[in-house]
Each structure stands twice: as C-alpha cells, then as structure tokens.
Amino acid sequence: MASELIDQLTIETDSKIVFFILDGLGGLQMEGHPTTELEAANTPNMDRLVAESTCGLMIPVEPGVTPGSGPGHFALFGYDPVQANIGRGVLSAAGLEFDLTDRDVAARGNFATLDASGNVVDRRAGRIPTEENERICQKLRENVKLPDGVEFFLKTEKEHRVLFVLRGDHLGGNVDDTDPQQLGVPPREPVGHDEDSKRTAHYVNLFLQQVREVLHDEPQANMILLRGFAKHRPYKSLQERFKLRSYAIANYPMYRGIARLVGMEIAPVSENLSTQIDELERQWPNYDFFFVHFKYTDSTGEDGNFEAKVKVIEEVDQLVPRMVNLKPDVLVITGDHSTPSALRSHSWHPIPVLLWAKTARRDRVTKFSENDCLQGGLGTFYSQHLMSLALAHAGRLIKFGA
Amino acid sequence: MASELIDQLTIETDSKIVFFILDGLGGLQMEGHPTTELEAANTPNMDRLVAESTCGLMIPVEPGVTPGSGPGHFALFGYDPVQANIGRGVLSAAGLEFDLTDRDVAARGNFATLDASGNVVDRRAGRIPTEENERICQKLRENVKLPDGVEFFLKTEKEHRVLFVLRGDHLGGNVDDTDPQQLGVPPREPVGHDEDSKRTAHYVNLFLQQVREVLHDEPQANMILLRGFAKHRPYKSLQERFKLRSYAIANYPMYRGIARLVGMEIAPVSENLSTQIDELERQWPNYDFFFVHFKYTDSTGEDGNFEAKVKVIEEVDQLVPRMVNLKPDVLVITGDHSTPSALRSHSWHPIPVLLWAKTARRDRVTKFSENDCLQGGLGTFYSQHLMSLALAHAGRLIKFGA
Numbered sequence: 001m002a003s004e005l006i007d008q009l010t011i012e013t014d015s016k017i018v019f020f021i022l023d024g025l026g027g028l029q030m031e032g033h034p035t036t037e038l039e040a041a042n043t044p045n046m047d048r049l050v051a052e053s054t055c056g057l058m059i060p061v062e063p064g065v066t067p068g069s070g071p072g073h074f075a076l077f078g079y080d081p082v083q084a085n086i087g088r089g090v091l092s093a094a095g096l097e098f099d100l101t102d103r104d105v106a107a108r109g110n111f112a113t114l115d116a117s118g119n120v121v122d123r124r125a126g127r128i129p130t131e132e133n134e135r136i137c138q139k140l141r142e143n144v145k146l147p148d149g150v151e152f153f154l155k156t157e158k159e160h161r162v163l164f165v166l167r168g169d170h171l172g173g174n175v176d177d178t179d180p181q182q183l184g185v186p187p188r189e190p191v192g193h194d195e196d197s198k199r200t201a202h203y204v205n206l207f208l209q210q211v212r213e214v215l216h217d218e219p220q221a222n223m224i225l226l227r228g229f230a231k232h233r234p235y236k237s238l239q240e241r242f243k244l245r246s247y248a249i250a251n252y253p254m255y256r257g258i259a260r261l262v263g264m265e266i267a268p269v270s271e272n273l274s275t276q277i278d279e280l281e282r283q284w285p286n287y288d289f290f291f292v293h294f295k296y297t298d299s300t301g302e303d304g305n306f307e308a309k310v311k312v313i314e315e316v317d318q319l320v321p322r323m324v325n326l327k328p329d330v331l332v333i334t335g336d337h338s339t340p341s342a343l344r345s346h347s348w349h350p351i352p353v354l355l356w357a358k359t360a361r362r363d364r365v366t367k368f369s370e371n372d373c374l375q376g377g378l379g380t381f382y383s384q385h386l387m388s389l390a391l392a393h394a395g396r397l398i399k400f401g402a
Numbered sequence: 403m404a405s406e407l408i409d410q411l412t413i414e415t416d417s418k419i420v421f422f423i424l425d426g427l428g429g430l431q432m433e434g435h436p437t438t439e440l441e442a443a444n445t446p447n448m449d450r451l452v453a454e455s456t457c458g459l460m461i462p463v464e465p466g467v468t469p470g471s472g473p474g475h476f477a478l479f480g481y482d483p484v485q486a487n488i489g490r491g492v493l494s495a496a497g498l499e500f501d502l503t504d505r506d507v508a509a510r511g512n513f514a515t516l517d518a519s520g521n522v523v524d525r526r527a528g529r530i531p532t533e534e535n536e537r538i539c540q541k542l543r544e545n546v547k548l549p550d551g552v553e554f555f556l557k558t559e560k561e562h563r564v565l566f567v568l569r570g571d572h573l574g575g576n577v578d579d580t581d582p583q584q585l586g587v588p589p590r591e592p593v594g595h596d597e598d599s600k601r602t603a604h605y606v607n608l609f610l611q612q613v614r615e616v617l618h619d620e621p622q623a624n625m626i627l628l629r630g631f632a633k634h635r636p637y638k639s640l641q642e643r644f645k646l647r648s649y650a651i652a653n654y655p656m657y658r659g660i661a662r663l664v665g666m667e668i669a670p671v672s673e674n675l676s677t678q679i680d681e682l683e684r685q686w687p688n689y690d691f692f693f694v695h696f697k698y699t700d701s702t703g704e705d706g707n708f709e710a711k712v713k714v715i716e717e718v719d720q721l722v723p724r725m726v727n728l729k730p731d732v733l734v735i736t737g738d739h740s741t742p743s744a745l746r747s748h749s750w751h752p753i754p755v756l757l758w759a760k761t762a763r764r765d766r767v768t769k770f771s772e773n774d775c776l777q778g779g780l781g782t783f784y785s786q787h788l789m790s791l792a793l794a795h796a797g798r799l800i801k802f803g804a
Contacts (some may be wrong), residue, residue, distance in 0.1 A: 006467070379781065401471075
C-alpha cells in the first residue's frame with residue numbers, strides 16, 4: 001500500500017508544512033453525550049480553518065485495527081505502519097534518546113520483587129523512587145560482567161522502569177519476554193527463536209543470573225523482568241525520503257523518540273502547548289516540516305473523562321490562530337488514532353483530519369468533527385498517505401510519468 | 403492493487419461501453435472564482451444524466467500523486483498506472499504510430515544547434531520547419547551507418563522534434579538523456595546503467611558521432627539531443643484482458659498512442675468533438691468499447707483560463723445527448739486527472755466521475771461536480787478500478803467463486 005513512488009517524486013522547495021497532532025483526537029458518543037467529544041466542543045478557530053480546507057477521515061493502519069502510538073505516528077510520517085512497527089524496547093530507547101547501533105538489542109525492564117523461593121511478588125518492586133532505580137543500575141554496572149565482545153547498558157526511566165540494551169555481534173531480537181505478567185510464579189527464562197536470537201537469549205540469561213546474585217540483598221528491587229526485546233533497524237529519514245528538514249516539538253519521550261527514529265531534530269521539552277508554539281515561531285525559518293504534538297486529548301480520553309477532553313480541545317482551539325499566523329503552506333490538524341472517552345483506550349475509529357492550504361480543493365465542510373469530515377474532499381483514506389497529500393499541497397511532488 | 407481477478411471474470415456480451423474522457427476535467431477554486439470550473443459550468447445535460455447515474459471521485463495513481471497523461475490513461479483502461487508506466491520515447495513512438503518491436507529502444511529527439519566549440523546554443527535549432535526536419539532525417543538515413551545487426555529509425559515529428567529508435571539484439575532502455583537541458587555546455591555522453599543498456603549507449607554514441615559529422619555544415623540543426631530512452635514492452639490488450647473490441651476516437655498523438663498500446667483500433671483524426679461523435683455513431687455496431695477523448699478541458703486549464711475551461715465544459719455538455727441517444731449500456735464521463743486553471747498544470751486532486759447505466763444504483767447526486775460527486779454512490783476510488791466497474795455494470799463480469 002505504501003509506495004516508494006512518493007520518495008522518487010519529491011523535490012525541495014521553500015514551502016513549510018505543519019502537522020499539529022492532537023493525540024487520540026477521534027472520539028465516540030457515550031452515556032449522557034450523544035455526540036463525540038470533538039462534535040461537542042466549541043471550536044470556532046478550527047471551524048473557520050475548515051471552511052478553507054479539505055477534510056477527511058483517516059484509518060491509521062487498516063479497518064478495525066487499533067494502533068499504539070508507534071504505528072499511529074509512523075503512518076502520519078508516511079511510513080507503512082506495519083512494516084515500520086518496532087519492538088517496545090527500541091521505542092523506549094528512542095524515547096530515552098539512547099542511540100542504538102545495529103549491534104544492539106533493546107528491551108524494556110521493570111525492577112521487580114521476588115520472594116525467597118524466586119516467585120514474583122511485585123512486578124513493579126513497590127514502584128521504587130527513581131533515585132533508587134539509579135542507585136541499583138549503578139550497582140549492576142559495577143558488578144555484572146559479560147564475556148568479551150558483549151556489553152550491556154541500563155538506563156533509568158521513571159520509578160521501577162529501566163531500559164536494557166545488549167550490544168554485540170550477531171544478536172537477534174526475536175526473544176520472548178521474561179516478565180511472566182503474573183504473580184506467584186518465577187520469571188520466565190529468555191528463549192530465542194532463531195540462531196542470532198538464541199545467542200541473545202544466552203547472554204540475557206548470563207546477565208539475569210548475575211542480576212539475581214548482585215541484588216539478592218535488596219529489599220524491593222531484587223530482579224529485572226524484561227519484555228519487548230527488539231533489534232534496532234535504522235529508518236530512512238524524512239530528509240532522505242522527502243527532502244524535509246524536520247523539527248519535532250513534542251514533550252513526551254515516546255513521541256520524541258519516534259521523531260528521532262525518522263531523523264527529526266527535537267526541541268527541548270516545553271512547558272505547555274503555548275510554549276511549544278513559541279518554539280515553533282522561533283524555529284520557523286530553520287525547518288521545512290514541523291511536528292507539534294499535544295498529549296492531553298489522549299490522556300483525558302484514557303481517563304474516560306468526556307468533559308475534560310472537550311475542554312482541552314477547546315483550549316487547543318484558542319491557540320490554533322497562532323499557527324495560522326505563521327502562514328504555513330500546509331497546516332494539517334489531526335490525530336494519530338482515536339481515544340474515545342467511552343472506551344478509555346485507543347481505538348480503531350477513523351480520525352478526523354483537516355488540511356489547510358491554498359492548493360486545497362475546498363469542500364463543503366464547515367465544522368471540524370468526525371461526522372462533518374466524512375463529507376470532506378479527502379474522503380476516508382489511510383494515514384500513511386497523509387504525508388503524500390501534504391507534500392503535494394506544498395508543491396513538493398513533481399508529476400509522475402509523461 | 404490492480405488485479406488479474408477481473409481478467410478472469412470477464413465474459414463476452416453484446417453490451418456497449420463508452421468512456422468519454424474530458425482531459426484534465428477536475429478543477430479548483432481560484433482568485434475571483436469560489437468554486438471549481440465544473441461547479442461553475444452550466445451543464446443541464448450531464449446533470450440530467452447524473453440523476454440516473456452513480457457518481458464518485460477517482461484518485462488517478464495514489465493520494466497526492468499528479469499523473470502525466472500516460473499513467474492517467476493507463477489507469478482509466480484498467481492497468482496499474484505505476485507498473486504500466488513507460489518512458490517518453492515509447493509513448494512518442496506510439497503517438498507517431500511507429501510499431502515498436504521487442505528489439506527496440508526508443509527516445510525523443512530534438513534537433514539542436516551546437517556552436518563551433520561543440521556547446522549547445524539552441525536546444526530546438528530555431529524550431530526548424532517540419533520540412534527541414536524531414537530533409538535532415540533523410541540525409542541522416544543516407545549517411546549514417548551502424549554495425550551489422552543494428553538499425554536506427556528516425557521519424558519526423560513537428561518542427562524540431564524527432565523520434566529515434568534503435569533496433570538490435572539485447573538492447574536495454576536504462577540510458578541517461580544526452581540532452582543537457584541547458585545552454586553553453588556540450589551534449590552529454592549516453593550512459594547505460596546495465597549490461598544491455600551499456601550496449602545501447604555504445605551504439606547511440608556511434609550514431610551521434612556520425613550525426614555530428616554529417617550535419618556539421620547545417621546552419622541550424624547540426625546535432626540531435628536525445629531523452630526519455632525506453633525499451634518497448636508489449637501490453638496485454640483490452641481484447642486479451644477484457645474481451646473488448648475497442649475503438650479510440652482521439653485526435654492528439656499521445657492519446658492515440660496509448661490507445662494503440664492497449665490494442666485499440668484508432669479512428670482517423672477528426673475535426674472536433676461533433677465529428678468525433680459522428681464517428682462514434684458510424685462505428686457503433688462494430689465495437690464493444692469506445693474511448694472518446696476531448697483535449698480542451700486540459701489545455702484551457704493549462705492556460706490558466708478559468709472562463710475558457712467553463713465554456714468548453716458547457717460546449718461539451720451540449721453534445722452529451724448524442725452519446726446518450728446511442729443507448730450505451732454504460733456511459734462513463736470523467737477525466738484522466740485534474741488540471742485546475744488555478745495551478746496551470748496537471749494536479750493530484752481527485753477527478754469527478756459519473757457512471758450511467760440501467761444497473762447503476764442511483765445515488766442522490768443531482769449535479770455533475772467535484773463536491774457533488776463526493777456524495778456519490780461510488781465513493782472515492784482509484785481510477786484503475788473504473789474499468790472493472792464499467793464491465794460489471796455492462797454485465798460483462800461473472801460471479802467470483804461459488
């Protein structure tokens with residue numbers, strides 16, 4: 001479905017594209033709320049933009065498929081979300097700005113508590129403070145030794161969470177989780193499913209045996225559970241694919257990480273959307289493509305808080321004119337997936353999208369919402385074509401064929 | 403995306419299908435014109451047809467991709483426009499009704515003027531008259547000799563344009579242009595990118611060295627610049643694929659050429675749309691599928707002349723009843739791509755389409771326009787599926803599976 005055709009047709013121009021991504025934007029009616037959150041919200045600024053835009057609905061992966069943030073964002077950036085899908089470990093590494101090499105396998109770790117007979121009694125080690133996590137990581141760095149030619153790295157995340165990276169030759173990423181996802185049983189042995197992954201499993205096992213010994217006197221964090229083993233594969237960057245100098249203004253590690261994986265430069269963490277837009281204004285001359293990420297449409301949806309989601313949409317709407325004032329050649333407002341308050345989770349429902357550009361064929365949509373966008377000129381399409389459409393409307397694609 | 407399934411399901415019937423292609427039909431609002439050209443046009447006859455049709459919008463290649471006439475038409479005829487895409491040389495040969503064999507590589511040539519030091523001073527040799535072109539081609543035929551087993555052909559196009567064909571064994575088409583596309587520099591050497599194409603480049607070089615000698619005393623046309631090298635690949639015909647005896651009523655070489663490539667018989671060049679329809683009436687008993695091509699919706703768009711495009715659409719509309727009177731089983735009116743006057747060029751915007759047939763599920767569209775077709779029963783779909791839809795509505799596709 002995705003196509004290298006676009007890459008071949010791309011040219012450089014001085015046009016500018018902004019993707020304003022409201023995470024989990026799409027919604028659903030629920031008890032006491034006959035419309036979606038976006039339909040219920042009062043959004044005069046986005047509605048005004050819609051009148052000069054072409055609108056539509058996007059399917060993030062394929063009909064019925066609920067994406068995680070990874071596939072949701074890869075699709076937005078023009079990557080096939082299935083081919084581009086990566087293990088959780090690599091995503092974590094990217095989010096922590098840990099530069100993986102092609103000799104690395106990464107996994108997410110939890111510090112956990114085992115009882116005297118080696119069974120898991122707390123999968124999160126009582127959510128130890130981050131400083132404890134750092135202390136224990138240092139202890140492991142000093143005391144765990146792997147054979148020559150193989151190294152490990154630990155990087156503290158928040159509380160009990162840690163990134164684990166194994167570096168060496170011919171390591172595969174097809175290794176089962178050691179996290180049993182339940183209590184009262186021992187951690188699982190690492191199992192590899194091909195020759196290189198068996199090699200990984202062997203070293204992971206050596207690592208975990210020593211972890212158990214080194215941490216045996218720790219009161220809480222006396223073991224690490226690993227999941228989401230994944231081998232790093234480099235991505236072609238937005239520069240290589242689309243000749244875009246690109247800049248990500250995103251505050252959460254995962255989105256910063258995905259942006260890094262596709263070669264974006266990353267803004268410093270910012271206080272709120274208003275200061276993110278300050279940064280957008282500051283960097284306006286320096287890049288072609290800007291990814292501005294807003295998290296709270298997703299988190300209010302995950303909380304099941306319909307009113308709060310409506311409210312953050314209305315707050316966002318107040319700031320949209322500042323983006324318009326920069327006169328981008330293309331301004332896209334959409335989400336990476338739906339997060340209906342009614343479901344308290346990501347969902348498969350198509351995402352409303354508006355594409356504002358002088359070259360947009362104006363449709364008859366006058367309000368930014370799921371049911372209005374259904375009447376829009378872009379129709380219903382796959383998220384992975386959004387980048388092609390943005391490039392086209394920005395005059396960055398040449399004609400295909402004579 | 404394209405499917406051999408359709409080919410397998412096709413049966414012969416006595417039903418008749420007309421594709422009336424208004425080149426570059428789709429449009430865009432522009433300064434002083436709040437709607438598209440088609441929306442602005444008064445089209446009572448097409449609107450009447452729409453009321454009995456199913457409508458939609460077509461994406462010619464994929465979202466955001468602007469097609470040339472080649473991909474645009476291949477898609478209309480049911481061919482994957484990316485797979486079917488051909489080099490400019492082959493398209494030119496087809497347009498000139500030069501029958502390429504599978505031992506041929508074709509390129510477009512320009513007669514050009516070099517100065518005494520061998521630099522290009524005029525890429526079009528002062529646009530020499532066509533008769534001069536013919537004289538010089540004859541001179542080259544008489545004086546240039548290639549080694550045994552290799553032949554060349556030159557066919558005069560208009561003014562300075564010429565078709566060059568190299569015929570021999572194991573010739574590849576992956577050869578760079580010799581046209582430097584700028585003045586004050588010498589022509590480029592032909593460079594081939596695989597073994598067979600290096601062979602081509604070698605003979606092209608032998609040819610061009612002699613051209614330079616033979617033409618050294620010509621005042622204007624003293625060299626040929628070549629571009630768009632391409633190897634001929636035969637296409638499965640509409641007869642082979644869909645069991646259609648097909649007839650093209652098109653006046654411009656490129657469209658006649660593409661129709662030839664997919665096995666259509668070609669009507670003599672006709673004076674105007676009215677005489678094209680005379681020909682349609684005359685040939686009505688003899689074919690199953692008719693391709694009627696109208697150029698001026700595209701050329702007025704390329705001129706940026708909104709009013710003129712509106713006017714030709716209105717003129718076309720007056721002639722539509724003559725097609726309806728023939729009682730085709732399926733009449734499709736659409737374009738190969740959009741050519742908005744606002745952009746003065748082909749564009750990626752979807753193309754409105756109406757499909758009139760007794761078997762069409764009538765939708766609620768009452769006016770033939772981009773924004774009305776958006777509400778049509780066919781939805782938004784890829785052009786390469788149009789032929790399947792036409793065959794189905796004409797009763798020419800059997801059931802798939804038990």
